[in-house]
Amino acid sequence: MSPDLDTEFERLSLPLADPFTIARGTTETAENVLVRISDGTHEGIGAAAPSSYYGETPETVEAVLPEYLEVVERVGDPHARQRIERELRQVVGRNPAARAAVDIALADLAAKRLDVPLYRQWGLDPAEAPTSSFSIGSADPEEMRAKAERAVADGFSVLKVKLGTGEDAERLAAVREGAPEARIRVDANGAWTPGEAVARSETLADHGVEFVEQPVPGDDVAGLRHVRERGAVPVAADESVETAADAARVADAVDVVVAKVQKCGSLRATREVAAVAHAHGCEAMLGCMVASNASIAASAHLAPLFDYVDLDGSLLLDSDPFDGVPMPGGDIDLGGVDRPGTTAVDRC
Ligand SMILES: [Mg+2]
Structure with a gap:
């Protein structure tokens, strides 16, 4: 039987040790969005690191995550990542960092349930x-x-x-x-x-x-x-x-x-x-x-x-x-x- 999955997310604002400059600009704080998915025994952790170059910001991630996490809770199985991935794309396309955060948290949870490192x-x-x-x-x-x-x-x-x-x-x-x-x-x-x-x-x-x-x-x-x-x-x-x-x-x-x-x-x-x-x-x-x-x-x-x-x-x-x-x-x-x-x- 599939477990009930609880999900939550929160913003992580992480100052850099030094400002980091590339050709497109300078970053002083990494804005990530942390995702936690729990089956009551184990907790999977993932995070989105959105890049405006690929059309995402912390705000767009926070805007789509409720819909994505609703899919996760409805499917209720961290081992069903192919299905969840397909359904996420059907709910809202693109948004790769937001989808990655969910996928990473599910992979973490699934491997913890199997008691093996992911690799x-x-x-x-x-x-x-x-x-x-x-x-x-x-x-x-x-x-x-x-x-x-x-x-x-x-x-x-x-x-x-x-x-x-x-x-x-x-x-x-x-x-x-x-x-x-x-x-x-x-x-x-x-x-x-x-x-x-x-x-x-x-x-x-x-x-x-x-x-x-x-x-x-x-x-x-x-x-x-x-x-x-x-x-x-x-x-x-x-x-x-x-x-x-x-x-x-x-x-x-x-x-x-x-x-x-x-x-x-x-x-x-x-x-x-x-x-x-x-x-x-x-x-x-x-x-x-x-x-x-x-x-x-x-x-x-x-x-x-x-x-x-x-x-x-x-x-x-x-x-x-x-x-x-x-x-x-x-x-x-x-x-x-x-x-x-x-x-x-x-x-x-
Ligand atoms: Mg590069």
Whole structure:
């Protein structure tokens, strides 16, 4: 018999340790919406980390959640996630972060009921989880150098550098000086024209950059292809891809496809993006928003399915009320997880 499920949600306003700047602007507080789903014995935790780029705000999440959670309570079975996911889309489409919050909380609850960590429920190999990058927001070169030095001192070996805000060459050079041995990736968040991206790619290559993420705007697939064909480093698509169909659409224009649970709308949909990318000969990266572990912990369990991982969002917060999967120096320690579910737990 299916249990009765109780649901609730609340806003989490989480100040960042430092303002975080990307090409589209600066964030000082991460606004998440926490979802709790309980069967009376276990509680599943998830969170939405809405992005206005994908058409969501904390207010839109709070507006649709009552209808979504009504579906959850009516179905009453945390193991019926395929059905619930379908019904959520029928009630109100789009709203991927709001749907992701519900899906993550259900997955957490289902795995807790089965008394297994989520990755073991899926049968994934913890040894396959790639090392996560640590993000260096755009700032003046001195500050970026200091952040890179600190990240290396904290054990991180992979850095992701946010560019596209001017002084790109100086900023990247400063990070490289601060982290001479690190693997470095660059994310322009769509700031450049195809011509600018090709011109800058020489500098990126000189600094040993592994790939450049979203050099041109998300809707410019021809621009991505141009940068890939003429530029000096491989190209990744992030903002260009929300669905598995998008991954197929950009696959011949890029080398890497970036999936995030918060833009794909569910854990299953995120896995599909990786599968489609791989089927088309691309690599796949798993990213996240600047957000609480209540949002990110579930993603860590998907990491073994990806070639690259960027799951440092909680580390950019001043403090996170939720614990997640341990990630010392970016090494995702899934094998050390001894709690069931996603491992997102209240710290207090
Ligand atoms: Mg990105």
